[in-house]
Amino acid sequence: MVAAADALARSVDEPEPVTVWDRPGTVGGAVVDEVCGPAPAEAEQYYVRVPDAAALLDRMRPVLDARLARSGIEPPDEVLLGTFRQQLRLPVVDGRFVREPVVGGTLQSPGAHGGAGAAPDLLGPLLLGPLGMAGLSRRHPDVYPGPHVDLMEALFPPVRADLLTYYLP
Incomplete structure (x- = not known):
């Protein structure tokens, strides 16, 4: 699994910048962080009401x-x-x-x-x-x-x- 994620992350050619969205804590996420740098700090949020x-x-x-x-x-x-x-x-x-x-x-x-x-x-x-x-x-x-x-x-x-x-x- 690690080898596959590593190969995929390294196969991206630049000249164009690449935006990668990953799932933190996963094997793929760790490899993407290592190869491409950490994901952006912004996070999407939903409004959740807690009545009790x-x-x-x-x-x-x-x-x-x-x-x-x-x-x-x-x-x-x-x-x-x-x-x-x-x-x-x-x-x-x-x-x-x-x-x-x-x-x-x-x-x-x-x-x-x-x-x-x-x-x-x-x-x-x-x-x-x-x-x-x-x-x-x-x-x-x-x-x-x-x-x-x-x-x-x-x-x-x-x-x-x-x-x-x-x-x-």
């Missing part, structure tokens, strides 16, 4: 558990995410998110309490978008990882996927 952040995070607990386990980071007793309208506390026991998020009211400066923050309209892109915590926090001052940067970037990485925008019978 606690319910979405609860459904995402298995995914968050897996990300936490892969990270090797020792988490605090709870992970705090403030969304300006509310605070969401995800209890952690033995390195796992053991139950649904505990929802609280508004909380000034979640970073001062060991948590992260994201404006309500940026929660969808944080959880499901191609920029993750690291990319969103560089672009939006209303998204910040707080004091546990590595943990928040591990829990909320860039998510790259095709979005099905039409119905298949």
Whole structure:
């Protein structure tokens, strides 16, 4: 597979500049990055509304558990995410998110309490978008990882996927 991707990437003749769109994390993507340079930093985004952040995070607990386990980071007793309208506390026991998020009211400066923050309209892109915590926090001052940067970037990485925008019978 690597040889095929390498041959394809090297077979492109210049005089004309070539734009390559790849899927990061794939064999082909790694070869294209090596031969052609990294992909552009711009990312396409879709607007995603999250009507119930606690319910979405609860459904995402298995995914968050897996990300936490892969990270090797020792988490605090709870992970705090403030969304300006509310605070969401995800209890952690033995390195796992053991139950649904505990929802609280508004909380000034979640970073001062060991948590992260994201404006309500940026929660969808944080959880499901191609920029993750690291990319969103560089672009939006209303998204910040707080004091546990590595943990928040591990829990909320860039998510790259095709979005099905039409119905298949």
